[in-house]
Amino acid sequence: QQPVQSPQAVILREGEDAVINCSSSKALYSVHWYRQKHGEAPVFLMILLKGGEQKGHDKISASFNEKKQQSSLYLTASQLSYSGTYFCGTRLAGGTSYGKLTFGQGTILTVHP
Amino acid sequence: NAGVTQTPKFRVLKTGQSMTLLCAQDMNHEYMYWYRQDPGMGLRLIHYSVGEGTTAKGEVPDGYNVSRLKKQNFLLGLESAAPSQTSVYFCASRQLSGTGELFFGEGSRLTVL
Numbered sequence: 001q002q003p004v005q006s007p008q009a010v011i012l013r014e015g016e017d018a019v020i021n022c023s024s025s026k027a028l029y030s031v032h033w034y035r036q037k038h039g040e041a042p043v044f045l046m047i048l049l050k051g052g053e054q055k056g057h058d059k060i061s062a063s064f065n066e067k068k069q070q071s072s073l074y075l076t077a078s079q080l081s082y083s084g085t086y087f088c089g090t091r092l093a094g095g096t097s098y099g100k101l102t103f104g105q106g107t108i109l110t111v112h113p
Numbered sequence: 114n115a116g117v118t119q120t121p122k123f124r125v126l127k128t129g130q131s132m133t134l135l136c137a138q139d140m141n142h143e144y145m146y147w148y149r150q151d152p153g154m155g156l157r158l159i160h161y162s163v164g165e166g167t168t169a170k171g172e173v174p175d176g177y178n179v180s181r182l183k184k185q186n187f188l189l190g191l192e193s194a195a196p197s198q199t200s201v202y203f204c205a206s207r208q209l210s211g212t213g214e215l216f217f218g219e220g221s222r223l224t225v226l
Binding site: 002030032034040041042043044047087089091098099100101102103104105106 | 153157171216218
């Protein structure tokens with residue numbers, strides 16, 4: 001099953017913060033986050049493994065609650081360059097997944113000056 | 114470094130025609146994937162390969178075939194194109210181990226009339 005992302009779209013002013021959520025109905029081994037600019041390929045942001053870790057990437061960080069099968073992406077002090085569509089990709093726990101990711105439907109983030 | 118290269122980048126087909134999309138990676142990655150991206154649906158896995166000479170079905174394999182005769186190349190074929198296959202197709206690859214980061218090609222936009 002495809003993970004569910006919320007919200008579907010966010011509009012921000014430069015400097016504002018945003019949170020994007022990703023929720024799965026199945027037990028997860030890891031959650032990946034990608035950003036895609038219009039007309040371009042998705043670009044890797046970070047991966048979170050089960051264990052509840054939190055990671056950061058400049059002013060973008062994320063957390064993973066494996067008990068709830070949820071991950072959140074935090075964007076602080078947003079910049080114009082943060083605009084794009086954010087996807088979470090989930091890898092299921094157990095068995096051999098060969099690194100296959102199931103992606104959410106995406107969250108469109110727009111940052112205005 | 115070219116990374117992941119997809120050809121062609123754009124193609125228009127008539128219903129019933131056949132075509133092949135080529136994905137080439139120069140990073141010596143073991144795993145390769147074909148995804149399709151449709152508005153509001155994120156990225157959905159069509160087929161994947163865990164090594165030269167091996168392929169497996171993903172979430173939405175119907176109407177597509179794949180081959181991986183050489184480690185660096187992963188081909189996606191449409192034997193008899195249908196309008197429902199109008200989409201943007203992304204190829205991705207990753208290492209056998211490591212972070213699990215997917216490296217995406219720039220995409221191939223296919224329109225079936």
